Amino acid sequence: MGDHLVRIENVDMRYGGEGGVLAVSGLNIAVEKGEFAAVVGPSGCGKSTLMRLVTGLHIPQTGSVVVAGQQVTKPVSIVGMAFQNPTMLPWRTTLDNILLPLEIVDKHRKRLRAHKAEYVAQAERLLEIVGLKGFGDKFPWQLSGGMQQRANLCRALIHEPELLMLDEPFGALDAFTREELWQVIRDLHAQQDVTIVLVTHDLREAVYLADRVFVMSARPGRVLHEHKIDFPRPRELELMYDPAFTKKVQELRGEIADARQVA
Template identity: 75%
Template sequence: MTLVSLDNVALTYGGDEGTLAVDDLSLKVRRGEFVAVVGPSGCGKSTLMKLVTGLQRPSEGVVIVAGKEVTEPVSIVGMAFQNPTLLPWRTTLDNILLPLEIVQRHRKRLRRHKAEYVAKAEALLALVGLKGFGSKFPWQLSGGMQQRANLCRALIHEPELIMLDEPFGALDAFTREELWGVIRDIHAQKGITIVLVTHDLREAAYLADRVLVMTARPGRVKLEREVPFARPRPLDLMYEKPFVDLVHELRAEIAEARDAA
């Protein structure tokens, strides 16, 4: 069943004479699927995020999420970005609970059932390896720990769709690989639909069921590549020849898209 659909979408920033970011962009994401989006810099990957979440309206075409045309910010989406953006004056636990103060269907229940939501937040912290850190402030956490908390915040309101925009790009290689394992396990346990925008081709090939390669600006889908590796995927997979070959194939496609610009 399709959860996300873009049909011949175009978006121009700055009016008719502005920058055409994406054009004739069409794609579908199935419910429960993990899709990674890669491409040359400036190809419209982040614009895709804004279109799906309703933060931008298309200039042309239609965006549909969960059977409804997107005309406003979508409440069934959780988002995580490269910078965790945790509020420094709130504890980790209170940062995670923040979306519940905003999402309409949870806001009224939060006051009456706060203990229930706190328990849910604590369970998420345990899931990402931060059990016992709910009382800490962001400045007391490492970058990797902050990003784990950021993932919890994206999940707390039980979204049907998670949008990840370069969430691990600012982390060191070892921490990044640790968090790949975390997001891999979250996807497996919760069966949630995930769209990941990334420049890291190993990350895309390791995590995704399908990789979409975009052209240079104006962005559109150049290639859809199914990832053939069975789940669960161990980190050692990245040193095996079929995995390395897939990464090289994706890199060649992106180089071709960049050269064609």
């Protein structure tokens, strides 16, 4: 048991009070600091609930959620989030969209005005990493879906979060753009000192990117299996044609098929 950044123990989360829907039950997940974890499972398995538990948007009825050594009782600002929908604000330029979290997080909002140049430089650096150098003054509607999602990742990372929570961020993109963004997120993880939890339906995506894959059951969600993925890094896209890779994906697919059967 190493240094855990996220530790979820025996969590039950029920929506809509007594007799409501039990979204997750007996959920146990531990993610080490610096790790890239992926969560897969049949639809409706409570993956989004997991996102909201870790970020402190929901407080569980039973069990405990500990992030960075702190029991989560309110939203934790050390987390960055990105969803399938990039939700860029159309009246702000891409750069201003990326700077938005700094206007919110307590630690930064007081410094923002005096240290604007420093933060802008940081945003430009992130834009360069995701391949959007020079697009900062464009408005979101001038960017393609894939470019908006890249900017979304920058926004999630601008306040230097320790933990990045991604909820199917590549789900709405075409296959080629998705592969490009897999490489972007792989490089971000390698370059930034950040722990990533990726919720996804795409098993190849999970195996390609993650160090550890959690397979969840149908509702009420809990972790059925945990896989350590130890393909060496940096991983290239060719890895996906490796028989060992295919074998791993098939194994996961089988487990999810079983989980659906039970439900």
